[in-house]
Amino acid sequence: MTFDLGKRLRNLRKSKGLTLDKVRDQSGLSRTTLSLWENNKMAPSMEKLQIWATAVGIDVLDIFFSDESEYELTAEEMKLIELFRELSKREKTHLMSVLKSMVRKQ
CATH class of the missing domain: 1.10.260.40 (lambda repressor-like DNA-binding domains)
Incomplete structure (x- = not known):
């Protein structure tokens, strides 16, 4: 940030x-x-x-x-982190790729 x-x-x-x-x-x-x-x-x-x-x-x-x-996480952001931590390394890599792609489209 x-x-x-x-x-x-x-x-x-x-x-x-x-x-x-x-x-x-x-x-x-x-x-x-x-x-x-x-x-x-x-x-x-x-x-x-x-x-x-x-x-x-x-x-x-x-x-x-x-x-x-200003930098505190919302409940929704905390939930995303919790879910992210449950993913495998491969799934995390894939999700990061998807998210970066989505951000670039904006």
Whole structure:
């Protein structure tokens, strides 16, 4: 799983009940810049991330190291893992091939 900074910023902002305009007002950063960050069109510097984090009311490290709930498995995902573990090595190899093929088609 790769880290999506834009999605993380958007999720943190929304979890605090803040709009882009509110973060703009509290940070002094332009709304366009904030939107570009959230859409991964531009990467913020650490200095700007610190300003953003302060405006949102979090520690800048929380952007990268907190809210593990984003990575928690659902009950359905847990069931898939349980079932996968019951397969033979050959069946696992075949299933992985099928899944990779399905993902590529999307």
